[in-house]
Amino acid sequence: MWAGVNKSQYELCEEIGRGRFGTIFRSFDPTTNQFYASKIIHKSLLTDSTDRECLQNEPKYLTLLSPHPNILQIYEVHEDDDVLSIVMELCQPLTLFDKIVKTNTLTEPEAASIMVQLLSAMSHCHRLGVAHRDIKPENILFDSRENVKVADFGSAEWFGEGRKMSGIVGTPYYVAPEVLLGREYDEKVDVWSCGVILYIMLVGVPPFYGDDAAQIFEAVIRGNLRFPSRLFRTVSSSAKDLLRKMICRDASTRFSAEQALRHPWILSGGERADLN
Structure with missing residues (x-):
């Protein structure tokens, strides 16, 4: 041992x-x-x-x-x-996945508190030329003070000096469409995954789903982001605006982690009901 x-x-x-x-x-x-x-x-x-x-x-x-x-x-x-x-x-035994399963949904301030920490971690990674490539709730831990701790960098890759990445890595529900299409991609694949996590935290279900991995991947590639009224009736327009900018099929116009951190919903701590 x-x-x-x-x-x-x-x-x-x-x-x-x-x-x-x-x-x-x-x-x-x-x-x-x-x-x-x-x-x-x-x-x-x-x-x-x-x-x-x-x-x-x-x-x-x-x-x-x-x-x-x-x-x-x-x-x-x-x-x-x-x-x-x-x-x-040493972190708490419960991951973000466990918290979501336990509560089903989080309030906007609760989700914003987690998201600002997650995006801060991603911004730090990206500034140093590292993409995580497998962001999912199971890889988000909490310390004894409830601070977010991103873990499991086994699929991480270096993309510094303009280098593009390739290879299909990640997890169904959270993987970005450009990864599944076999294209070269950049660090914004992590932002897509963060956006999917935010969606799940707010309404308790993923934006793209299916009966098996193949169907989930097909839905991700289509990238048809929807906000069903029965799920989103109490979610602010500001939160939905951020989701559109993070879960954006066109990676060239998708927000970076730094841009997401400057969004009004993040800056207001999830308290803002609507955009100005």
């Missing part, structure tokens, strides 16, 4: 999560009297070069992007022939 972990410093406690390649434990450092999250990945479970690249991406990009108040903090990485362990800040 202890392979790859500095036994003299960290004590592994209970399991708090499990993924494809390993397990996350709550861990304790007696020298600082602090608890952390230690992700223990067994290299024998990596089946190909793509798996290995995803595994190396997380510590690489978390280190590059830290510190930021809304990105999961990484502290140490330990590696041996069999195991890679990543020591990170």
Whole structure:
């Protein structure tokens, strides 16, 4: 169990999560009297070069992007022939996905509070030339003070110096249409995903859906954004305006994260009922 972990410093406690390649434990450092999250990945479970690249991406990009108040903090990485362990800040067990399932919808101020933190994290990533490429509620954590912490940079990619990205990555419901169409794309794929999350937070359902992944992808590619009156009757016109600018099929006119942060709905904390 202890392979790859500095036994003299960290004590592994209970399991708090499990993924494809390993397990996350709550861990304790007696020298600082602090608890952390230690992700223990067994290299024998990596089946190909793509798996290995995803595994190396997380510590690489978390280190590059830290510190930021809304990105999961990484502290140490330990590696041996069999195991890679990543020591990170400990967050609450409930993700944004769990919060949405529990409450179904959030108020506009609640959604705006989460969205401004998420967009701030994305703006920071994009300024440093990093696209997350798999923004979804399951990858949005909260610390003990309810601050947003973006996690899981396994699909992240560097796009600096005008470099375009390619490859189909992401998750049904949240992936941008240009990704599914096999085109080269830029960091605005993250803004699309953030917009989809905002839509879900406000009304409890995704803007594009289907009975299986293929149908969901078809709906995403069509990009026919709608605001059914039965769902949006109490949602402000300002919130809907921001959604149109973030979930915009034309990536060239889609808002950047910085532009979204300057939108009146965000600046008002979700309190503004209508645009001026």
